[in-house]
Amino acid sequence: MPVPPSDAGHPAPPSEAPTSGGAPPMKVILAGDLDAGEWAAWHAALAAALPEAQWLDAEAARRDPTAVQVAVVANPPPGSLAGLHHLKLIQSLWAGVDRLLADPTVPAEVPLARMVDPAMSAAMAETALWAVLALHRGFFAYQQRQREGLWRQHRQRRAAEVPVLVLGRGEMGGRVAAALRTQGYPVTTWGRGGPPLQAQLAAHEIVVNLLPLTPQTRGLLDARFLAAMPPSAALVNLGRGAHVVDADLLAALDSGHLRHAVLDVFHAEPLPAAHRFWRHPRVTMLPHAAALTDHASAAQVVAANLRALREGAVPAHLVDRARGY
Numbered sequence: 611m612p613v614p615p616s617d618a619g620h621p622a623p624p625s626e627a628p629t630s631g632g633a634p635p636m637k638v639i640l641a642g643d644l645d646a647g648e649w650a651a652w653h654a655a656l657a658a659a660l661p662e663a664q665w666l667d668a669e670a671a672r673r674d675p676t677a678v679q680v681a682v683v684a685n686p687p688p689g690s691l692a693g694l695h696h697l698k699l700i701q702s703l704w705a706g707v708d709r710l711l712a713d714p715t716v717p718a719e720v721p722l723a724r725m726v727d728p729a730m731s732a733a734m735a736e737t738a739l740w741a742v743l744a745l746h747r748g749f750f751a752y753q754q755r756q757r758e759g760l761w762r763q764h765r766q767r768r769a770a771e772v773p774v775l776v777l778g779r780g781e782m783g784g785r786v787a788a789a790l791r792t793q794g795y796p797v798t799t800w801g802r803g804g805p806p807l808q809a810q811l812a813a814h815e816i817v818v819n820l821l822p823l824t825p826q827t828r829g830l831l832d833a834r835f836l837a838a839m840p841p842s843a844a845l846v847n848l849g850r851g852a853h854v855v856d857a858d859l860l861a862a863l864d865s866g867h868l869r870h871a872v873l874d875v876f877h878a879e880p881l882p883a884a885h886r887f888w889r890h891p892r893v894t895m896l897p898h899a900a901a902l903t904d905h906a907s908a909a910q911v912v913a914a915n916l917r918a919l920r921e922g923a924v925p926a927h928l929v930d931r932a933r934g935y
């Protein structure tokens with residue numbers, strides 16, 4: 611029988627839901643690519659935010675897969691939801707749902723909600739601001755000079771002299787663009803249905819990618835894209851690794867056409883030890899940590915959506931599967 615993957619070692623037992631008379635508690639499974647500590651932390655936050663639900667672990671779901679009504683998922687390994695035939699909602703704890711959409715065992719007819727969490731958007735804006743400020747003021751270059759024992763200043767420019775192009779006009783893109791504008795950067799946003807990208811690229815020194823990964827955006831950041839950026843431009847990739855053609859990005863960095871790249875996301879995560887990004891002098895890496903989902907605030911978002919479902923309302927932030935996000 612196809613079942614959720616084993617979570618042997620997960621400490622938290624299924625919670626006994628208080629029955630407040632009337633309807634039986636909603637049965638919810640928490641599934642994902644989570645270690646035991648993360649699973650327990652998520653379970654605690656979710657059970658606190660929604661005590662009236664019955665939170666099942668994989669073992670309980672395996673005993674009675676058709677009882678499971680909602681799956682709360684954190685980037686679950688493919689196949690995690692197979693056999694759950696009575697699901698009414700899949701609620702992602704991640705903002706990006708590309709991995710779920712790529713899994714043929716995720717039932718296509720079940721509504722899928724992505725995570726839209728104000729705390730996560732705020733964290734993303736902080737990371738984008740840090741990266742753009744460091745690129746604009748040359749702080750990554752100063753870091754390199756420190757390693758080389760070099761005391762040398764470079765020209766200081768105003769934020770108004772550094773145009774930034776934000777790819778993505780959704781929750782994250784909008785929030786990041788607003789934060790950068792507040793800091794004085796001239797910001798253009800680009801998204802689906804926007805004007806041709808090539809023309810925009812030439813006019814911007816820094817590109818921040820926050821697009822969702824879809825068949826249309828996969829590999830978008832390729833040699834042609836990078837060649838359209840002005841000399842000494844910089845890239846900040848906070849979207850997905852598969853937006854980038856790694857070999858093309860490395861070539862642009864090696865030639866110096868691109869001054870620097872700040873990368874949070876990669877084709878394979880963790881990034882394999884032999885990958886050149888790890889040690890490239892023009893690359894600054896984060897371990898997919900630009901905006902982690904905030905347990906407490908995301909649990910509130912989940913609780914609101916599950917209560918909406920219970921009351922027969924349409925859950926918020928449903929994914930348009932044809933669009934891909």
Ligand code: GLV
Nearest residue numbers: 703704705706707
């Ligand atoms: C992180 O990358 C997410 O999609 O939440």
